[in-house]
Amino acid sequence: MSDEEKGYGQSEEEQRAVVMGIDFRNDGYMLLTLLVAVYAAYLIGGLVIGLPFRGLMNQIGQLTFWIGVFAMAALALNLHWGYTGLFNIGIVGFMAVGVYVTGIISKPVFGSGTSAAEIGGLGLPLWVGILGGMVAAGAIGFIAALPALRLRADYLAIVTIALSEIIRFSLLSDSLSKHTIGGYTIGLGGGDGVILDYGDPLEQFIRALSFPFDLVLGESGWLWNEVYLGILVDFVSNYIPNNPKPVVDNFAYAAVLLVILGIMYALILRTGNSPFGRVLKAIREDEDVTNALGKDTNVFKIKAFVVGCALMGLIGIFWFGTQGSVTPNTFRPRITFYVWIALIIGGSGSNTGSVMGGAVFAAFLFQGPRYFKNIVETVLGNPEAPSSFGQAMEPLLNGGIVEWITASFLFTLDSIRQLQLFLMGIVLIVLMHRRPDGMLGHRKEAASSIPLTRPLKRSGGGDDAVATDGGEDQ
Amino acid sequence: MSEASSSDEYGSAGSSDLVNGEVDTTRVPLKVENLEKRFGGITAVDGASFEIEKGSMTGLIGPNGAGKSTTFNCITGTHAPDGGRVEFNGEDITGLAPHKVANRGLVRTFQIARELGEMTVLENMMVAPKGQRGEALWRSVLPYVRDDVKAQEREMLERAWEMLEFFDIDHLANEYAGNLSGGQRKLLEMARALLTDPQMLLLDEPFAGVNPSLEERLLEHIHELRNQGYTFLIVEHDMDLIMQNCEKVIVMHQGRILTEGTPEDVRNNEDVIEAYLGGEV
Numbered sequence: 001m002s003d004e005e006k007g008y009g010q011s012e013e014e015q016r017a018v019v020m021g022i023d024f025r026n027d028g029y030m031l032l033t034l035l036v037a038v039y040a041a042y043l044i045g046g047l048v049i050g051l052p053f054r055g056l057m058n059q060i061g062q063l064t065f066w067i068g069v070f071a072m073a074a075l076a077l078n079l080h081w082g083y084t085g086l087f088n089i090g091i092v093g094f095m096a097v098g099v100y101v102t103g104i105i106s107k108p109v110f111g112s113g114t115s116a117a118e119i120g121g122l123g124l125p126l127w128v129g130i131l132g133g134m135v136a137a138g139a140i141g142f143i144a145a146l147p148a149l150r151l152r153a154d155y156l157a158i159v160t161i162a163l164s165e166i167i168r169f170s171l172l173s174d175s176l177s178k179h180t181i182g183g184y185t186i187g188l189g190g191g192d193g194v195i196l197d198y199g200d201p202l203e204q205f206i207r208a209l210s211f212p213f214d215l216v217l218g219e220s221g222w223l224w225n226e227v228y229l230g231i232l233v234d235f236v237s238n239y240i241p242n243n244p245k246p247v248v249d250n251f252a253y254a255a256v257l258l259v260i261l262g263i264m265y266a267l268i269l270r271t272g273n274s275p276f277g278r279v280l281k282a283i284r285e286d287e288d289v290t291n292a293l294g295k296d297t298n299v300f301k302i303k304a305f306v307v308g309c310a311l312m313g314l315i316g317i318f319w320f321g322t323q324g325s326v327t328p329n330t331f332r333p334r335i336t337f338y339v340w341i342a343l344i345i346g347g348s349g350s351n352t353g354s355v356m357g358g359a360v361f362a363a364f365l366f367q368g369p370r371y372f373k374n375i376v377e378t379v380l381g382n383p384e385a386p387s388s389f390g391q392a393m394e395p396l397l398n399g400g401i402v403e404w405i406t407a408s409f410l411f412t413l414d415s416i417r418q419l420q421l422f423l424m425g426i427v428l429i430v431l432m433h434r435r436p437d438g439m440l441g442h443r444k445e446a447a448s449s450i451p452l453t454r455p456l457k458r459s460g461g462g463d464d465a466v467a468t469d470g471g472e473d474q
Numbered sequence: 475m476s477e478a479s480s481s482d483e484y485g486s487a488g489s490s491d492l493v494n495g496e497v498d499t500t501r502v503p504l505k506v507e508n509l510e511k512r513f514g515g516i517t518a519v520d521g522a523s524f525e526i527e528k529g530s531m532t533g534l535i536g537p538n539g540a541g542k543s544t545t546f547n548c549i550t551g552t553h554a555p556d557g558g559r560v561e562f563n564g565e566d567i568t569g570l571a572p573h574k575v576a577n578r579g580l581v582r583t584f585q586i587a588r589e590l591g592e593m594t595v596l597e598n599m600m601v602a603p604k605g606q607r608g609e610a611l612w613r614s615v616l617p618y619v620r621d622d623v624k625a626q627e628r629e630m631l632e633r634a635w636e637m638l639e640f641f642d643i644d645h646l647a648n649e650y651a652g653n654l655s656g657g658q659r660k661l662l663e664m665a666r667a668l669l670t671d672p673q674m675l676l677l678d679e680p681f682a683g684v685n686p687s688l689e690e691r692l693l694e695h696i697h698e699l700r701n702q703g704y705t706f707l708i709v710e711h712d713m714d715l716i717m718q719n720c721e722k723v724i725v726m727h728q729g730r731i732l733t734e735g736t737p738e739d740v741r742n743n744e745d746v747i748e749a750y751l752g753g754e755v
Contacts, residue, residue, distance in 0.1 A: 291572040448627055
């Protein structure tokens with residue numbers, strides 16, 4: 001990005017990014033500081049406790065993956081809610097559409113590979129599948145938007161959450177699960193889900209990147225075979241002698257996600273900081289006024305909604321597309337609310353805030369508690385936890401206070417996945433009370449492609465100049 | 475139909491008045507015929523007809539519930555009329571969507587100033603201009619084309635500042651519009667409407683809740699704009715204000731046009747006095 005892009009609509013004083021009283025020079029530094037802090041916390045936690053290197057690296061790779069996924073999702077949601085005021089609580093439905101369509105397009109054709117019970121796909125290249133998944137998610141968004149966007153915000157919320165559940169139940173449905181037509185078995189897989197046997201996405205991606213090198217060197221998949229496997233994985237095997245490839249794969253995939261996050265961030269920043277983004281903001285503030293100013297608000301709303309839904313589809317593909325298989329019950333509304341929490345933490349309306357919210361949510365609310373459990377268990381030498389609340393309370397009857405405290409602590413630690421939701425709820429309530437704007441929602445981020453400062457005048461107008469300065473003091 | 479009252483600026487009525495039996499649209503941009511609007515069993519507007527002359531300042535008055543705001547809403551597309559016809563610059567705009575009406579140069583303001591609160595004053599202004607290339611998503615995102623968008627934004631920004639200076643609210647440019655006082659919001663709303671390059675402005679109670687000194691300023695601005703060639707139709711409760719500032723007054727009562735004419739005509743009209751004082755006796 002050029003220097004001019006960075007400032008956008010903010011006056012010079014407002015370009016500084018202040019979070020929690022700390023003054024940063026710009027958004028880039030702020031994001032970098034946050035990421036460094038998060039990784040430092042993870043590394044220090046792991047090293048002090050003496051977590052095995054492999055485990056630590058896996059945790060860091062996982063963390064990066066979650067940061068990428070949640071930051072992207074928060075960005076897409078920010079386009080809906082932060083900019084346009086579209087209350088979408090069906091995010092997970094669009095993710096499901098994305099990954100399912102990708103799977104079906106890119107799976108091998110029936111009969112050419114896996115078991116006969118599995119459904120067949122179209123056998124097209126993965127990039128076609130990803131594109132198809134995005135288009136399908138956008139198309140579903142369009143169909144939902146047509147009737148719903150004519151209604152007020154809360155009705156859109158009802159429509160979207162219902163839609164996401166309809167999608168999940170359709171994927172679960174027996175009648176759509178498997179059909180054999182002309183010797184081919186097709187369908188949505190029902191409760192068994194779909195096996196995503198289109199090959200390793202990371203390998204395919206690197207092989208695709210390798211294309212120009214292959215042309216020059218006359219090899220096939222040079223970047224994958226020679227550089228990735230030959231140099232990178234080989235190098236890591238010095239530190240992780242036993243099967244290093246999965247660890248490196250995790251890292252590489254997460255790194256690719258971060259790069260895509262960067263691209264998405266830049267594009268959404270451009271979208272927001274433009275006349276288009278300005279009209280979206282105006283619709284959020286008052287649709288009737290925007291309409292009376294000559295803007296066809298329905299068209300703007302549909303565009304924003306469809307683009308956001310397509311992005312959610314893409315994020316669904318990145319999130320679930322590497323797990324080997326998907327089942328419908330993964331796509332419960334819980335995931336939608338995770339994304340909402342990430343956006344609220346970051347501050348809706350701010351793109352930088354969305355990324356920060358995604359990172360903070362991933363690091364401290366999503367991955368954090370599990371990592372904490374991991375660390376504490378390692379310290380305690382992986383003790384056996386009581387299997388139920390009753391068992392945890394049992395020592396109390398026998399009068400063993402110390403045993404009781406130990407047992408209930410271990411039980412709490414063991415239930416951390418359940419308690420995580422509890423923790424998220426508390427954070428949400430405290431945020432709503434103390435800081436409803438999130439980390440960056442309070443910032444004035446004027447939507448325009450150029451800084452909205454007063455153009456230089458030819459001459460005179462001394463009084464006016466004084467007046468302008470007065471106005472920017474706040 | 476109503477006879478357009480004699481206006482000094484377009485005094486040479488006669489030759490240019492009728493072209494092939496039709497009213498010359500350059501003289502009469504807005505023409506409302508037999509407008510009707512019902513809400514359930516209530517007839518809010520019951521066959522209202524009037525014409526607005528170019529460059530004029532016309533007041534639309536009437537007691538509460540006379541149908542003034544509904545007439546406004548039917549003209550600007552906020553409501554679809556149940557009957558009748560609205561013509562602007564010779565084109566039929568009956569029942570068009572609000573944004574289409576606005577894009578033809580007929581722009582309204584709202585009774586209660588409706589600023590875009592969590593946007594700065596300058597952002598509010600920049601929303602308004604028509605034909606912004608950057609409103610197409612692909613132009614905003616793609617490189618090279620975006621430079622074009624930026625160039626246009628620079629021009630618009632200059633105009634927006636000029637307009638803010640004209641209304642003396644340029645010192646508030648980077649303030650959130652929601653932090654403005656009631657009167658400043660009215661100024662902002664008018665300034666914003668003007669940036670759409672309208673030919674005619676429909677002002678819905680522009681002086682409601684405005685203190686006297688600001689009212690004076692607002693009036694000055696309106697007169698200055700009128701001298702520049704803008705046409706105004708103003709809905710207002712304050713009789714005196716309308717009588718002193720408009721050259722033509724339309725009086726509505728119970729959804730109908732009671733009378734129209736110069737302020738003197740209207741002031742002396744028995745029906746008007748009766749409608750306002752409610753004396754049916």
